């Protein structure tokens with residue numbers, strides 16, 4: 001059995017949990033407590049030289065990092081249901097929308113980034129919240145415009161795929177930081193349609209054994 005090193009509130013781990021559930025792949029879950037700094041211990045750096053979660057350890061001990069690369073791996077080993085459209089243009093569009101979240105929104109609100117703006121730039125709780133809300137809203141404004149043109153319940157696909165796997169954890173984070181999701185009705189509708197599905201529900205942070 002594969003092992004997923006993750007954390008209940010890690011949005012990148014949440015992406016992988018959703019994809020595993022969609023593909024019907026059971027894994028052993030090992031929690032690495034980000035609040036306690038367990039990601040900075042030597043044991044975790046041995047799994048991932050970046051010191052980030054998630055890490056998916058395969059049965060032969062191979063360790064996969066970077067949530068989007070892990071999603072790509074899962075799609076390769078269990079092609080059905082597909083996370084990507086087969087059409088090359090749509091595939092590129094799904095990837096672009098996913099990267100708005102995974103490359104442009106999420107990294108700027110990583111725990112280590114928030115700690116850094118507190119320690120080196122004097123940000124207090126209010127400043128950190130303002131920072132997080134700003135970058136989420138910037139990315140969500142663009143995604144809302146894209147989502148407005150969709151022709152199905154989901155983005156460019158008839159069923160949830162790569163983009164939705166990235167969106168739902170990001171919306172969870174947005175709510176956690178008090179972003180007003182009423183400003184993003186199309187993203188909210190996609191999020192709600194996904195969360196109504198069991199494979200998204202069981203991957204939710206509050207359903208994880210390490211949830212506090």
Ligand SMILES: N[C@@H](CCC(=O)N[C@@H](CS)C(=O)NCC(=O)O)C(=O)O
Pocket residue numbers: 009010011012013034039051052053054065066067068102107110111112113
């Ligand atoms: N691009 C990476 C980002 C991974 C990442 O930022 N993980 C966060 C949790 S969501 C983390 O481990 N943070 C630890 C830290 O900031 O110290 C991916 O998609 O896997």
